[in-house]
Amino acid sequence: MELDQFVEKFAAQFEDTEMGNIHKDVNFKLLDTWDSLTAFSIQMMIEDDYNVKILPQDFKSVGTVEELFALVESKIV
Secondary structure, three states: OOHHHHHHHHHOOOOOOOHHHOOOOOEHHHOOOOOHHHHHHHHHHHHHHHOOOOOHHHHHOOOEHHHHHHHHHHHOO
């Protein structure tokens, strides 16, 4: 799994945010467009693309896209 690909897929879940504004170091929860629907979309993307289940509380343990990527990587069987 590549971080750059993950960032692209992650950024694609934000409808009203330019992809260039989302990078590995961004604290995605501080974005104006972060909401529960976006969180759900990201959960589904991760489950569909990486076969990893991310729970809502998992989002509380990470701050940046790179930290979420590391969490997903740690759960890949």
